[in-house]
Amino acid sequence: xxxxxxxxxxxxxxxxAALADPRTRPLIIAGGTDVIPAxxxxxxxxxxxxxxxxxxxxxxxxxxxxxELRGIGEKDGMLLIGAATTMGAIARxxxxxxxxxxxxxxxxSVGSPLVRNRATVGGNLATASPSADTAPALLxxxxxxxxxxxxxxxxxxxxxxxxxxxxxxxxxxGEIVAYILLPLSRxxxxxxxxxxxxxxxxxxxxxxxxxxxxxxxxxxxxxxxGLGAVAAVPVRAFAVEAxxxxxxxxxxxxxxxxxxxxxxxxxxxxLRASAxxxxxxxxxxxxxMIIDMACKARS
Amino acid sequence: MLTSCTxxxxxxxxxxxxxxxxxxxxxxxxxxxxxxxxxGAKYGCGTGQCGACTVLIDGQPTLSCITLxxxxxxxxxxxxxxITGPDGGLHPIQEEFLNENAVQCGFCTPGMxxxxxxxxxxxxxxxxxxxxxxxxxNICRCTGYNGIVxxxxxxAQRMAAGEKPLEALGxxxxxxxxx
Ligand SMILES: Cc1cc2nc3c(=O)[nH]c(=O)nc-3n(C[C@H](O)[C@H](O)[C@H](O)COP(=O)(O)OP(=O)(O)OC[C@H]3O[C@@H](n4cnc5c(N)ncnc54)[C@H](O)[C@@H]3O)c2cc1C
Ligand code: FES
Ligand code: FES
Numbered sequence: 001x002x003x004x005x006x007x008x009x010x011x012x013x014x015x016x017a018a019l020a021d022p023r024t025r026p027l028i029i030a031g032g033t034d035v036i037p038a039x040x041x042x043x044x045x046x047x048x049x050x051x052x053x054x055x056x057x058x059x060x061x062x063x064x065x066x067x068e069l070r071g072i073g074e075k076d077g078m079l080l081i082g083a084a085t086t087m088g089a090i091a092r093x094x095x096x097x098x099x100x101x102x103x104x105x106x107x108x109s110v111g112s113p114l115v116r117n118r119a120t121v122g123g124n125l126a127t128a129s130p131s132a133d134t135a136p137a138l139l140x141x142x143x144x145x146x147x148x149x150x151x152x153x154x155x156x157x158x159x160x161x162x163x164x165x166x167x168x169x170x171x172x173x174g175e176i177v178a179y180i181l182l183p184l185s186r187x188x189x190x191x192x193x194x195x196x197x198x199x200x201x202x203x204x205x206x207x208x209x210x211x212x213x214x215x216x217x218x219x220x221x222x223x224x225x226g227l228g229a230v231a232a233v234p235v236r237a238f239a240v241e242a243x244x245x246x247x248x249x250x251x252x253x254x255x256x257x258x259x260x261x262x263x264x265x266x267x268x269x270x271l272r273a274s275a276x277x278x279x280x281x282x283x284x285x286x287x288x289m290i291i292d293m294a295c296k297a298r299s
Numbered sequence: 300m301l302t303s304c305t306x307x308x309x310x311x312x313x314x315x316x317x318x319x320x321x322x323x324x325x326x327x328x329x330x331x332x333x334x335x336x337x338x339g340a341k342y343g344c345g346t347g348q349c350g351a352c353t354v355l356i357d358g359q360p361t362l363s364c365i366t367l368x369x370x371x372x373x374x375x376x377x378x379x380x381x382i383t384g385p386d387g388g389l390h391p392i393q394e395e396f397l398n399e400n401a402v403q404c405g406f407c408t409p410g411m412x413x414x415x416x417x418x419x420x421x422x423x424x425x426x427x428x429x430x431x432x433x434x435x436x437n438i439c440r441c442t443g444y445n446g447i448v449x450x451x452x453x454x455a456q457r458m459a460a461g462e463k464p465l466e467a468l469g470x471x472x473x474x475x476x477x478x
Binding site: 006008032 | 306322323324326345346347348350353359360361362364365366367369370372414432433435436437
């Protein structure tokens with residue numbers, strides 16, 4: 001028997017203690033929407049194959065019911081979101097919808113209502129799928145992630161440093177994402193998220209894009225653009241952002257700047273789309289979002 | 300330190316308390332179907348994509364195929380077997396599914412009805428679009444969506460006119476020992 005136990009820690013310190021010893025092969029579970037389908041492939045009930053190191057999880061540590069990791073609030077002018085907060089709660093929350101609309105839209109686009117009832121934002125980030133939908137929104141928002149472990153204590157890292165390779169993050173063994181901090185959008189900053197999938201419901205992104213722009217009339221003071229499903233990790237389109245800075249936006253400018261997105265993406269062919277199609281869609285969606293945000297829906 | 304291989308849990312299912320001993324990797328759907336004999340929730344894809352296994356946990360629609368039974372210790376689970384109308388017969392939503400022929404093979408129906416109840420509880424006057432959005436994670440392989448949407452619309456009207464929404468059931472204690 002590989003999986004020996006399940007623990008539902010009572011507090012954060014308890015949780016970190018349960019994760020501290022690598023010999024117990026701990027596995028974090030939050031909503032379980034990624035973990036359980038993955039566990040099915042691990043054949044947990046079967047004996048270890050002779051001569052094999054058993055790297056299957058030994059203990060499941062459930063973070064989903066830890067109050068310290070759940071909830072949405074304001075702290076020092078920042079929006080604070082617990083890592084175990086569900087996508088449904090994020091998508092519905094007035095403060096998020098008002099101040100971080102790209103994140104609200106990204107959370108609302110995940111799976112189905114049933115998936116959103118369980119899926120957490122921390123799990124979405126820790127899975128580090130290239131197509132994790134909240135990642136581009138948090139990149140565009142310049143979010144800070146609060147991490148915690150028994151060994152290293154607390155630290156805060158920028159979301160831009162978090163994804164280090166295909167499905168790899170800078171989380172150390174025993175370390176968890178505890179919370180997410182977003183600068184609360186001020187004044188003229190607008191945010192938007194768009195996802196292109198193969199169908200309307202329950203679709204994994206073929207391309208997803210989040211844009212935050214600070215606009216002064218049609219002049220872009222600052223832009224941040226996050227993209228998903230177009231590289232091994234979710235990426236920022238820094239070149240596009242730099243090209244937009246202090247430019248008066250019209251359709252031609254937006255299309256010209258959007259071309260620079262190719263400096264940051266390296267899509268692959270897979271069952272959902274070809275690399276060429278993804279490149280084309282990424283550029284087109286970035287251009288369209290910039291045009292819509294700067295030139296349309298002006299109040 | 301962490302040595303226990305099984306976990307004793309208490310699940311309140313459709314109002315009855317069940318004491319169960321489960322493995323840490325037992326899925327809620329299997330415990331409901333195999334140990335408690337509640338076969339209303341269906342095992343479809345097993346990966347969260349079809350909604351056939353939908354149950355309510357503390358009132359919230361949940362995919363029981365990707366939920367560990369141990370994680371539900373102390374919680375209230377409602378399956379389709381626990382849904383009844385005011386007189387113990389069919390609930391208005393169930394009646395409307397019959398009236399609209401919204402059931403063919405019935406595999407998706409328990410999930411659809413629970414999702415409909417969840418929606419109408421929070422939003423008594425949903426638009427067609429809101430209904431379709433709410434059942435996005437519930438696949439009907441017999442393409443009965445139009446009938447399903449009509450059934451939910453009819454039920455919404457009846458319930459708005461005073462018939463009762465899904466509500467918590469009373470609790471009695473019964474013990475079930477597993478294995
Ligand atoms: C039907 C279906 C549709 C889906 N659709 C989408 C979609 O449209 N877009 C999308 O982005 N994703 C989608 N997903 C994937 C999944 O739902 C999300 O990635 C979700 O946010 C994962 O969160 P979780 O809480 O369920 O994570 P879990 O499955 O509990 O955990 C995921 C991983 O993160 C680790 N982990 C969890 N929490 C933490 C933490 N706080 N700190 C450190 N590590 C942690 C776990 O150990 C595990 O490795 C879908 C999944 C399903 C089943
Ligand atoms: S069986 Fe659970 S979603 Fe398909
Ligand atoms: S009635 Fe057969 S799946 Fe919906």
